[in-house]
Amino acid sequence: MRRLFLLAPLFAALAACSTPPAQPAASGERPIPRLGRMEETGRRLYVSVCAYCHGTLGDGFGLNATNLPVPPRDHTDSAYMNRLTDEQLVALIKFGGAAQGKSASMPPWAGRFNDREIAALVAYLRILACCSGQARR
Numbered sequence: 449m450r451r452l453f454l455l456a457p458l459f460a461a462l463a464a465c466s467t468p469p470a471q472p473a474a475s476g477e478r479p480i481p482r483l484g485r486m487e488e489t490g491r492r493l494y495v496s497v498c499a500y501c502h503g504t505l506g507d508g509f510g511l512n513a514t515n516l517p518v519p520p521r522d523h524t525d526s527a528y529m530n531r532l533t534d535e536q537l538v539a540l541i542k543f544g545g546a547a548q549g550k551s552a553s554m555p556p557w558a559g560r561f562n563d564r565e566i567a568a569l570v571a572y573l574r575i576l577a578c579c580s581g582q583a584r585r
Contacts, residue, residue: 483575490572493565497557506576518551529577537570
């Protein structure tokens with residue numbers, strides 16, 4: 449019974465992050481895009497690993513966020529995220545924050561994710577940040 453209790457937040461996060469259909473913009477908001485295969489893979493990986501710190505919405509309010517010495521990055525902050533290239537995001541995911549001059553609280557994920565999975569995560573990060581959708585260089 450205790451195991452089910454511990455999994456409840458994960459199931460709630462997965463339900464909250466179901467792939468949204470394309471919708472018209474409401475009162476000046478950007479439309480929610482339909483996710484392609486790569487972005488959907490990135491979303492699933494993000495929810496299963498990254499959301500614990502960065503939150504299921506990518507806003508930096510994950511379950512573990514209050515336990516960290518530096519608040520997790522808000523991936524919905526398009527002003528900040530648009531300044532980062534895809535290569536910088538790949539390096540941050542692969543090698544961790546400390547290796548890139550950022551917070552050591554961001555661990556390296558090269559041992560967990562392969563290059564295709566990291567590319568999928570970057571594609572999903574671009575969706576979270578409402579970037580143009582084109583690869584940034």
